[in-house]
Amino acid sequence: MAEKDRLGREGESLAARWLEDRGFTVVERNWRCAAGELDLIVRRARTTVFVEVKTRSSIAYGHPFEAITAAKAARLRRLAAEWCRAHGPVPGDTRIDAIAVLVARGAEPSIEHLSGVA
Template sequence: MADKDDLGRRGEDIAATWLEQRGMAVIERNWRCSAGEIDIILREGTTTVFAEVKTRTSTAFGHPFEAITAVKAGRLRRLAAEWCRANPTPGEIRIDVIAILDAWSPRPTIEHVSGAV
């Protein structure tokens, strides 16, 4: 299981750096509550962005975006609402999804869908 955890952490690190390079500011990483976890929470202007990161070594078992099922999307919306209750912040909110492929290579593939959920 450690390999999967290491891969997930690597993907989240890549995503956080990539998003910061595009002008977003990381507020929190791996925020947890009883309902689950949000990978990365960021600010982009007046918008709070909740980012779900899916990392895979390849597409042999499907593209990372395929892991965002209707059930997962609903959980992400509930988690974002829970964070907002605990951290009242003015402005809009958005849930993005980041796919990372080949995370251990010097040039991983990064795909970002803004407002995906």
């Protein structure tokens, strides 16, 4: 596995645990369809949340949230709609969140959560 892929998987695992610690239940990880992939689908109470996880080892090339462009947000909305179609009626509310994970060498991972990004 390439270093970039390993870092991405580590970030997704850290984000999933972070969300679980805050009362979310992980419904699915790395859901794929022809249009792309959703990193995490989680639920808390009556809200289903589609989570885009961006992981970096430094901010040398910008903050992880900077990678969520308008085009990426539109793609996340399409993927969330596709997941809802594939899984039947989804009770309650839905939203799209983003989590930035910074895994700097020799430091504790840093996690930031933005709610309702798309």
